[in-house]
Amino acid sequence: MEIKFRVSRTSMLVAFASCFLCILASAKDLYAELPGNSKIHLSESLTASSRKLFEPGWGVAEFLGRQGEKMRLFPDEHFTSIGGVIFCPPEYWRISPSGKFVVLVILRAGLLGDPQDNKVTSRQYCPVLNTISGCLESIQTGELCAGEWDKTRDNWIVIGEGDDATSIMLGTQFGSKSATEAWSEFSKKKVSFANIKLKERLQDDLGVKNLMACDPIRDKNRAIYKLIADQLQEEGDSADSTYIMEKLNSSNYNEDAKRKSQVAVDKAWLYGSANVSSRTSMYLIRGDLVQIMRSNGNGWLFVEYKKSDGSDLRKWMQSKYLSVH
Secondary structure (H helix, E strand, O other): OOOOOOOOHHHHHHHHHHHEEEEEEOOOOOOEHHHHHEEEEEEEEHHHHHHHHOOOOOOEEEEEOOOEEEEEEEOOOOOEEEEEEOOOOOOHHHEEEOEEHHHHHHHHEEEOOHHHHHHEEEEEEEEEEEEEOOOOEEEHHHHHHHHEEEOOOOEEEEEEEEEEEHHHHHHHHHOOHHHHHHHHHHHHHHHHOOOOOOOHHHHHHHOOOHHHHOOOOHHHHHHHHHHHHHHHHHHHOHHHHHHHHHHHHHOOEOOOEOOOEEOOOOOEEEEEEHHHEEEEEEEEEEEOEEEEEEEOOOOOOEEEEOOOOOEEEEEEEEEEHHOOO
8 A cells, every 4th residue: 555655653642642632432433622622523433354454544524613513524535345535543633833724634545456356545635624614725645744834833834845835735726715716617617618517616625515614604605605506406416505505594694694683582591502501600681682693503593792881792592582683
């Protein structure tokens, strides 16, 4: 098996120990905590036979955001007995000084020819994950992956590459990570190539889910996302179309279009996160007005309440206790 580079296990263990708290949930699951209260859930640990053929690791990785959002990484490259994406252990990951970015390590591996021959090919990649949004900023391979973060700034240092390494690692490699630009590029090409597929263009941004993590729904792109959803439905991609529409329907409350709402019950509890177990000692009463900042799409709203002293209180609340104006 050919591996293009190897990160020093000793140095990665030191970084891992200082930056991560890993909780072993079971023999097959691992939760790696990231800065800012986000996590990566690793599951479907490779079987003994797969580990022997390829590398130790997991077949599935899911980003768990601090506001309760969930997004599977590389959903279209599911690992099977003949290969796919393998997520390497967290001790190989590297976190930027600010905590905003983490460089993961994955293998794209597979069997060549007759599976009985056990001839394996693989290549190692280093996708950069935004720990706040879950956006995969880029996915690189080769010498760039052998770099390290600067000790004080979010600069990616590769000997001989200069400052260009940072710009490439943080997103100039592929796509635009903009729904508006993606749709514009597709529309222009469709004039000349009638059979062109939008789904193929969106693969430049690592798919719909990643595009939406990198470019969240706002007033300025809401109509564009509706066009994208309609086009994907026309192409027969109902799964991605439905995903966009669900996000559109659940993101009526966003930073570009805050809507006033009134508490409709005598006592509406406030929560630290979108979970009933995080209830605080604070609550609002009937008639109190709040601004809805965002929704997680599962009955929870992140609200802002202006206190009598002029300061802002921001907490989670169950949507059933509010009456939107």
